[in-house]
Amino acid sequence: MGAESVWSVDPRTGERRGNEPVAVVSGPAAVDAAVRAAHAALPALADRARRAALLRAAAERLHAAGPELVAAADAETALGAPRLTGELARTVFQLRYFAGLVDDAAGPGGFLDVRRDSADPALAPPRPDLYRVKVPLGVVGVFAASNFPFAFSVPGGDTASALAAGCPVVVKAHPDHPETSERAVAALRDAAREVGLPEGTIGLVHGFEAGPELVRHPLVAGVGFTGSPRGGRALFDLAATRPRPIPFHGELGSVNPVLVTGAGLAAPGAGEELARGLAGSFTLGMGQFCTKPGLVLVPAGAAGDAFEKALADATAQAPAGVLLDARMRDAFLTGFARRAGLADVQTLAPAGPAATPDAPQAVRAGVLSVPARAALRGSHEALLEECFGPATVLVRYADAAEADAVLARLDGCLTATLHTPATDPDATARLAALARFAGRVLFGGWPTGVAVADAMHHGGPYPASTSTSTSVGATAVERWLRPVSFQTVPEELLPR
Amino acid sequence: MGAESVWSVDPRTGERRGNEPVAVVSGPAAVDAAVRAAHAALPALADRARRAALLRAAAERLHAAGPELVAAADAETALGAPRLTGELARTVFQLRYFAGLVDDAAGPGGFLDVRRDSADPALAPPRPDLYRVKVPLGVVGVFAASNFPFAFSVPGGDTASALAAGCPVVVKAHPDHPETSERAVAALRDAAREVGLPEGTIGLVHGFEAGPELVRHPLVAGVGFTGSPRGGRALFDLAATRPRPIPFHGELGSVNPVLVTGAGLAAPGAGEELARGLAGSFTLGMGQFCTKPGLVLVPAGAAGDAFEKALADATAQAPAGVLLDARMRDAFLTGFARRAGLADVQTLAPAGPAATPDAPQAVRAGVLSVPARAALRGSHEALLEECFGPATVLVRYADAAEADAVLARLDGCLTATLHTPATDPDATARLAALARFAGRVLFGGWPTGVAVADAMHHGGPYPASTSTSTSVGATAVERWLRPVSFQTVPEELLPR
Structure with missing residues (x-):
């Protein structure tokens, strides 16, 4: 044998x-x-x-x-x-x-x-x-x-x-x-x-x-x-x-949350720019980065709605692509569909098969949105966990307490990102709160891309x-x- | 209740x-x-x-x-x-x-x-x-x-x-x-x-x-x-x-081996001085130190025999004392007796009860000696393991290969000590060999006493x-x- x-x-x-x-x-x-x-x-x-x-x-x-x-x-x-x-x-x-x-x-x-x-x-x-x-x-x-x-x-x-x-x-x-x-x-x-x-x-x-x-x-x-x-x-x-x-x-694994404040969306064009940046980051390498931003806290209200729309548009323009293997493709499609099917979850961009003659296994990226109070339900835990592949979940929060409640429910993360102006009086406290469960805290920018550097830390509390x-x-x-x-x-x- | x-x-x-x-x-x-x-x-x-x-x-x-x-x-x-x-x-x-x-x-x-x-x-x-x-x-x-x-x-x-x-x-x-x-x-x-x-x-x-x-x-x-x-x-x-x-x-826990070379016993009076030092170290605090030297490799031959005799004398003069609790006292007396009863093990100083009116639970320190080839038998494993309390085991080796074979059988240790002259051409290699399984390597002296210092390391490979x-x-x-x-x-x- x-x-x-x-x-x-x-x-x-x-x-x-x-x-x-x-x-x-x-x-x-x-x-x-x-x-x-x-x-x-x-x-x-x-x-x-x-x-x-x-x-x-x-x-x-x-x-x-x-x-x-x-x-x-x-x-x-x-x-x-x-x-x-x-x-x-x-x-x-x-x-x-x-x-x-x-x-x-x-x-x-x-x-x-x-x-x-x-x-x-x-x-x-x-x-x-x-x-x-x-x-x-x-x-x-x-x-x-x-x-x-x-x-x-x-x-x-x-x-x-x-x-x-x-x-x-x-x-x-x-x-x-x-x-x-x-x-x-x-x-x-x-x-x-x-x-x-x-x-x-x-x-x-x-x-x-x-x-x-x-x-x-x-x-x-x-x-x-x-x-x-x-x-x-x-x-x-x-x-x-x-x-x-x-x-x-x-x-x-890590869900790599991003916290966008109301002030972070206030400047003219800020929401559109963030939406383009996020779409580029969560679809990079077909979303198969350990640092992919998989959960984005966005305020409820008109500015957040505009951000949602811009993100849906940017995602629709992202090219379809192929995942690393058939098992991951199945897990991605199943995982996205399962999350999309939860109560009060809205599909902003549907992930799904996108076959071409050259790449019959290709898929397209997806985005979900859910109100924070729904995301906090025990039945909705999957939304707070990593979905490997080109998908991200927007969590719309009514106030800081709701955003904090969602962050408090997360497992340890490799990264956490804050989008707010440097003049935000709560910026220091917010950064400290993110450091409690993440190994790298970003002020602006996106977590994908991990520099090889003396001061880099790529790790975080379990299971990161x-x-x-x-x-x-x-x-x-x-x-x-x-x-x-x-x-x-x-x-x-x-x-x- | x-x-x-x-x-x-x-x-x-x-x-x-x-x-x-x-x-x-x-x-x-x-x-x-x-x-x-x-x-x-x-x-x-x-x-x-x-x-x-x-x-x-x-x-x-x-x-x-x-x-x-x-x-x-x-x-x-x-x-x-x-x-x-x-x-x-x-x-x-x-x-x-x-x-x-x-x-x-x-x-x-x-x-x-x-x-x-x-x-x-x-x-x-x-x-x-x-x-x-x-x-x-x-x-x-x-x-x-x-x-x-x-x-x-x-x-x-x-x-x-x-x-x-x-x-x-x-x-x-x-x-x-x-x-x-x-x-x-x-x-x-x-x-x-x-x-x-x-x-x-x-x-x-x-x-x-x-x-x-x-x-x-x-x-x-x-x-x-x-x-x-x-x-x-x-x-x-x-x-x-x-x-x-x-x-x-x-x-x-740690057995903290000490390697005494032939050259280490060669100077006039060296054996007697080492024996006194060892007796002081292994009976310190009634042998209840995590760094107690519990296994001492001593060359076969006349110089080693004289060292044995000097150690037996010094141990006999050590005052009896009380262990931390009844369970430890039992484990010490039983553990010593079990080791002493193994084939080819010689009792140089018998550990045992030593009651006084003030301290009916007191015990006296003990020393065993065993040829290296006997210590290497599977049946004799206990001799290579820590016996908590005032006891130590001399292992008499015929040549460097025997000493190395015993060291290779030890679990990870907090300390390992070398007694040899600085002019020993093998000193560097011996220190390196000890560092393979110990977290602190001493050249001369005794391992009991752990300084609070910037350069101290008190730890070692498992189970140390x-x-x-x-x-x-x-x-x-x-x-x-x-x-x-x-x-x-x-x-x-x-x-x-």
Whole structure:
């Protein structure tokens, strides 16, 4: 009996691509082999200069392979060449960015977070010489996301930050882009070989069962995950119930509320501009962003009505498109229809199938509207939860108390956005209220687009994240390190 | 039906103290009330100057109440006035230390960990203005330890670091010192009132069932725990299986190995000095330290034999003493006898009852010795695990490979100690090997005594800790914070 095949599928048609599978499902032995090979690479990765070289070589090779990578990713995800070209550029930038962090790791503000104390026998208790530094956790398991075949997948932020920390990686490929995954891991492994690191530094496994196998493996020391609440929670539970539990840094979904105040709609043309901006943001990448604004609080009354109309118009003009796979398409259409069918919910723009000859699986975006008091009913909970895909829900509130009541019902979020003038006397209080349940708070603008930056935080209270960490930006590397204090160790014997 | 009573017990006699209970068991309603009162204090604690004032006022009041606190703690724990006076001084120092960290929180290296990025539209992806800062998690549940009625209990490091972070606290008192807990919380609440904070800022609950109740409470956002592997793991599991899981920072036990090399015993008198030092360390506080050296790797041969003899002599001279409670006394005597009865285990000093008229429950310290190859047998696993109380196990190794094999079998540890000359050519490699499973690595000296310092790390791989955090030192405060990024927020609207 041979191993099960892994096929690449064209989401535009739902058909398999080519006559050959692109990989085979990884059984327990294959997962074990990948983890052991990664573990064997740990000592070699202790050399920081080599780690930085690996990240730069990987960036170089991914950039060089750009056309082939983008073509494969577009064929598998239908995200389109322009978006995927941009995503690959981001991924290349991110690898170089983490290489720079490795260069600076031992300096002030560097991620080794070195702290020193000199002996002081007069203190109570007496203080010895102490040197604290961070060390790599060990092998990191990475679960690739469906919606970012580069930036949150094989060569993405989890992999880059783990390698920067000195942790070898085994990636569980997402079934929506196995060919892209194979091409990307080949580039990474070539880069490893080029800089004299073992190929096992980066492993790749395929298949549903490989996921739990990876999380349970005794040599896996931490996990990064981007995906759905259901899948993420199941793996979180596995990580927590191991004989030796390990950190599970999961990003599980977010509704990303936007609060538009009356004053935010007051300026001439403000409503139309916001409506255009929102339509662009919630349909970006066919709404398949973890930061998609999925719930927009809009005041009741004429200005809000005009905003609704402008949004319906802008949405009607958004091009139809294809979702990542058939399961997501079904979940999107079913989820939208279920919400649309709730009492007092009005459909401003109907999501639905929008087949073309080239893309029989295409869909169009949708917008719903509901009064806040209806949204607060127990029966209407789905309106306050993420609907993955190009849909958003307007919640019309009569007063600030109603808006606050809706916000108080939300789960933890990656982002929350406020649209109000800077002169709003309540602006500070509103921002503070949004920070209570979100990891990134925007004043104006839209939450889609997550900069790779020192001050970025991409995470939030559960279920946005399963930990207090970020998966994007400089501090993402902290997830894969633990501190060690060296006490009264002679200078010449301290780790570099 | 009234609430169940909580009595203070004299461990020297095993009898109840006084004619009145010191508290009542906290039922679900009492736990809920304490958590809600703490949650209501969150906004007031946002004022950092007030937090610092609270910590300083608490230090002042605990210092002033020193004689009464020490008398109560000695009566309940038998740890002795000198040790408890020192522990209280440490606790007072620790509160002031965290007050200083609050003063400096917003500055460079401060725990708010502020990071800023200015907009750069030329990057891919473009970077907006970003301001990242850390905010308090919410109400923190603290589980007091048996063995440190001050420093790791009501007014201890978890409480001090949580308050420093801006998190109100509800402490689950340890049943070994309920009177001390009541006195300490009164001092803390008086301090809160003095600085204009609600008394609910610090709550106290009693009773076994109050523990799970606290961990499950929806308004509890994080937990600090110091205690046994069994109790800690049960609570960790509860925290992980909540609908919204919360961070559980538990310290669950550690065997704290010491590696003595042949060269470490070579200098004249070195063995005798090490033996005296070890005897002092493993019997300190009747061996009831989480950092007690419980396993000592000693080379086979004449120098090791002389060390054994010197240790047996030093242990015989150690005074008998009383353990924290009857359950621990039973577990210690049973655990020692079980280990002593294993094949090829030699008893160098017999632990056992050592009653005096004043302290009928007193015990004496014990030492076992076993060849490394015997210790590696599956049947002998208990020798590689913590035995709480004044006992240590010498493991005699024939060569470095045997010593390494024993170290490789150990669970994660809080500390690991190396005794070898600085000229040992393998010293660096040995330190690195110890850092693989320990959170603090000592070159010489003994692991008991944990300085409150910027560079301290008191934690280690599971089960030493359930997370990568420390419960002592400056970075302990990181456990109770999460980052938030503010994007394109005008300067004047940013949180202070």
